[in-house]
Amino acid sequence: MVRAGRAPTLESVAALAGVSRATAGRVLAGSTTVGEQAREAVLRAAEELSYVTNRAARSLMTRRSDSIAFVVGESEERFFSDPHFALVLRGAHNGIAGHDVQLVFSILGRDADRDRFERFVRGGHLDGVMLLSLHGDDPLPLRLVAAGVPVVLLGRPFTPIDGLGYVDTDNLGGARSAVDLLVSRGRTRLATITGPLDMTAAIDRSAGFEAQVREHGLRPRGAVDGDFSLEGGRAAMRALLARSPDLDAVFVANDLMALGALHELADAGRSVPGDVAVVGFDDSPLAAAAHPAITTVRQPIVAMGEELGRRLMAGIKQGEPQPPVVLPTEIVLRESA
Amino acid sequence: MVRAGRAPTLESVAALAGVSRATAGRVLAGSTTVGEQAREAVLRAAEELSYVTNRAARSLMTRRSDSIAFVVGESEERFFSDPHFALVLRGAHNGIAGHDVQLVFSILGRDADRDRFERFVRGGHLDGVMLLSLHGDDPLPLRLVAAGVPVVLLGRPFTPIDGLGYVDTDNLGGARSAVDLLVSRGRTRLATITGPLDMTAAIDRSAGFEAQVREHGLRPRGAVDGDFSLEGGRAAMRALLARSPDLDAVFVANDLMALGALHELADAGRSVPGDVAVVGFDDSPLAAAAHPAITTVRQPIVAMGEELGRRLMAGIKQGEPQPPVVLPTEIVLRESA
DNA sequence: ATGAAAGCGCTAACAA
DNA sequence: TTGTTAGCGCTTTCAT
Numbered sequence: 001m002v003r004a005g006r007a008p009t010l011e012s013v014a015a016l017a018g019v020s021r022a023t024a025g026r027v028l029a030g031s032t033t034v035g036e037q038a039r040e041a042v043l044r045a046a047e048e049l050s051y052v053t054n055r056a057a058r059s060l061m062t063r064r065s066d067s068i069a070f071v072v073g074e075s076e077e078r079f080f081s082d083p084h085f086a087l088v089l090r091g092a093h094n095g096i097a098g099h100d101v102q103l104v105f106s107i108l109g110r111d112a113d114r115d116r117f118e119r120f121v122r123g124g125h126l127d128g129v130m131l132l133s134l135h136g137d138d139p140l141p142l143r144l145v146a147a148g149v150p151v152v153l154l155g156r157p158f159t160p161i162d163g164l165g166y167v168d169t170d171n172l173g174g175a176r177s178a179v180d181l182l183v184s185r186g187r188t189r190l191a192t193i194t195g196p197l198d199m200t201a202a203i204d205r206s207a208g209f210e211a212q213v214r215e216h217g218l219r220p221r222g223a224v225d226g227d228f229s230l231e232g233g234r235a236a237m238r239a240l241l242a243r244s245p246d247l248d249a250v251f252v253a254n255d256l257m258a259l260g261a262l263h264e265l266a267d268a269g270r271s272v273p274g275d276v277a278v279v280g281f282d283d284s285p286l287a288a289a290a291h292p293a294i295t296t297v298r299q300p301i302v303a304m305g306e307e308l309g310r311r312l313m314a315g316i317k318q319g320e321p322q323p324p325v326v327l328p329t330e331i332v333l334r335e336s337a
Numbered sequence: 338m339v340r341a342g343r344a345p346t347l348e349s350v351a352a353l354a355g356v357s358r359a360t361a362g363r364v365l366a367g368s369t370t371v372g373e374q375a376r377e378a379v380l381r382a383a384e385e386l387s388y389v390t391n392r393a394a395r396s397l398m399t400r401r402s403d404s405i406a407f408v409v410g411e412s413e414e415r416f417f418s419d420p421h422f423a424l425v426l427r428g429a430h431n432g433i434a435g436h437d438v439q440l441v442f443s444i445l446g447r448d449a450d451r452d453r454f455e456r457f458v459r460g461g462h463l464d465g466v467m468l469l470s471l472h473g474d475d476p477l478p479l480r481l482v483a484a485g486v487p488v489v490l491l492g493r494p495f496t497p498i499d500g501l502g503y504v505d506t507d508n509l510g511g512a513r514s515a516v517d518l519l520v521s522r523g524r525t526r527l528a529t530i531t532g533p534l535d536m537t538a539a540i541d542r543s544a545g546f547e548a549q550v551r552e553h554g555l556r557p558r559g560a561v562d563g564d565f566s567l568e569g570g571r572a573a574m575r576a577l578l579a580r581s582p583d584l585d586a587v588f589v590a591n592d593l594m595a596l597g598a599l600h601e602l603a604d605a606g607r608s609v610p611g612d613v614a615v616v617g618f619d620d621s622p623l624a625a626a627a628h629p630a631i632t633t634v635r636q637p638i639v640a641m642g643e644e645l646g647r648r649l650m651a652g653i654k655q656g657e658p659q660p661p662v663v664l665p666t667e668i669v670l671r672e673s674a
Numbered sequence: 675a676t677g678a679a680a681g682c683g684c685t686a687a688c689a690a
Numbered sequence: 691t692t693g694t695t696a697g698c699g700c701t702t703t704c705a706t
Binding site: 346347348358359362366390391392393394395396397398399 | 682683684685686
Binding site: 020057061 | 675677
């Protein structure tokens with residue numbers, strides 16, 4: 001299997017099989033209108049030469065690029081140190097398996113990058129796009145959709161866009177189930193630490209908390225905005241303790257902040273879950289590693305990635321946008337509540 | 338800026354500029370042998386039409402694919418929940434910035450994937466490959482190198498391969514500096530928890546520990562093999578305490594295991610760093626989040642990714658493999674030592 | 675069921 | 691300095 005001067009072409013396969021290029025092409029494309037022996041000869045020849053279709057030539061003809069992009073809308077440190085990110089990518093890779101498309105990875109850091117990317121997409125060099133970690137008011141998805149390119153977002157967009165598919169987790173329901181758990185543990189004085197409220201996930205978790213607390217006939221004991229960071233969680237917990245010293249439970253909008261809250265509670269001499277029960281969100285690796293281990297609301301993150309990939313491919317194939325999906329969450333019981 | 342029926346071609350740009358296709362091509366390729374007014378006309382036309390080069394057509398001519406792959410050699414859960422992974426990817430993205438190549442992401446799960454990938458590469462569909470997370474004896478890098486494809490590995494390969502570039506961190510030196518730190522803190526009874534010894538990083542860290550302890554005229558108080566997991570670290574710590582109850586310092590080959598060790602030490606009633614000082618490796622987000630925060634040996638992980646990308650591009654451009662690089666580590670002082 | 679031929683948009687060799 | 695021309699390897703009519 002020495003590397004020949006050049007990669008084998010359809011022409012060489014056809015020659016070896018003793019048929020025309022057109023017939024060889026038909027076989028390899030899976031056409032049924034080909035004679036049995038011609039088919040076998042072509043297949044054997046292709047195998048023999050370990051033929052691989054030249055994508056460039058194919059693209060030129062079909063006007064498809066056979067590649068899709070996995071695009072991160074920001075280059076903030078926090079996002080990349082989030083283990084979730086890698087899992088979404090893995091899920092997406094799974095989700096497109098068997099479709100014979102390339103997964104192109106890109107980060108849109110500066111405005112220049114966004115412009116270049118948009119032109120690139122409009123130039124027809126990408127059959128579809130998965131978009132992650134955009135700010136709510138980001139114009140990019142709308143522009144791409146307007147250009148007729150299939151787009152799927154991870155997370156509900158801030159403002160609804162017609163024809164834009166997305167995959168989200170049930171943030172509202174997850175928050176509600178966290179409240180239910182806390183109440184079932186006998187807690188009555190519940191507070192929450194929210195995420196940044198320019199993100200729909202944070203908004204929904206906050207709203208779910210609020211609604212479900214009232215559902216139980218209770219009054220929320222305070223909500224402090226956090227920023228999804230460890231230090232932010234710690235500061236928020238401090239503020240919460242100052243405001244409502246008698247709280248006995250906290251729902252924290254992500255695990256990293258929950259960990260920060262744990263540290264603050266420890267410093268304040270409150271035992272967890274004895275004095276204060278804590279429930280996080282995400283089920284990040286941090287949650288299991290914390291001490292006490294954090295009870296949390298798990299997002300099915302790999303599944304979300306898979307769905308992202310699957311829906312994009314479906315959207316491309318069918319030529320019309322797929323409806324949004326919202327995947328269910330699940331409580332993971334550990335030590336903190 | 339309505340999406341035309343078709344993307345603008347070089348032909349249309351040339352027409353608008355009033356020159357031939359060749360001249361338009363020259364301008365866009367940055368050739369200097371073009372008259373000033375022709376150049377300006379072309380540039381204006383390209384801008385006007387927001388022209389984007391058709392990569393398929395270009396590839397067909399140049400026999401370059403203008404894309405490189407970022408390939409993960411395994412699909413193990415652990416690898417993907419490791420925050421490092423995302424940072425390497427980001428680094429690689431940085432490293433190739435400005436080269437106008439696509440970064441194609443791929444995971445090689447099963448053997449079928451590997452075969453398909455190898456054929457794909459041999460087919461000339463990738464100008465170069467970055468390889469991560471391979472087992473030492475993986476035949477893939479050798480085969481790709483033999484096929485004449487530029488390849489760069491993250492981490493020193495198990496068996497040296499001629500013409501194979503790699504980017505590593507100074508595991509040996511990092512381990513030595515961890516020992517120095519512990520000794521400078523007055524510790525004399527040092528033990529270590531190693532990583533899986535089929536990985537060169539684990540081997541080097543272990544060797545560095547051993548050598549530097551002896552350098553200080555001390556005798557290592559035991560080494561237990563771990564598996565880079567939280568539970569593995571915990572079990573290893575348990576074994577270590579049973580074997581050498583009087584140890585006063587532990588060098589742990591990664592932060593996740595160090596966290597497990599911390600948990601075990603807490604359960605055993607040993608204070609950290611009072612009774613036992615602990616130094617980890619990686620500077621993962623976990624290290625800062627732990628309680629006590631883990632003093633650790635930082636790998637410049639984003640920089641490694643950047644180097645990976647840069648060296649691959651250099652190797653492609655120059656047509657010859659780049660020598661390996663080993664980036665320095667740095668001690669991050671926190672609470673555990 | 676099969677082949678011949680056209681042409682996708684670009685680059686590169688050659689002419690002028 | 692510029693234009694003309696010839697393909698790159700594939701898919702896709704249109705004949706046969």
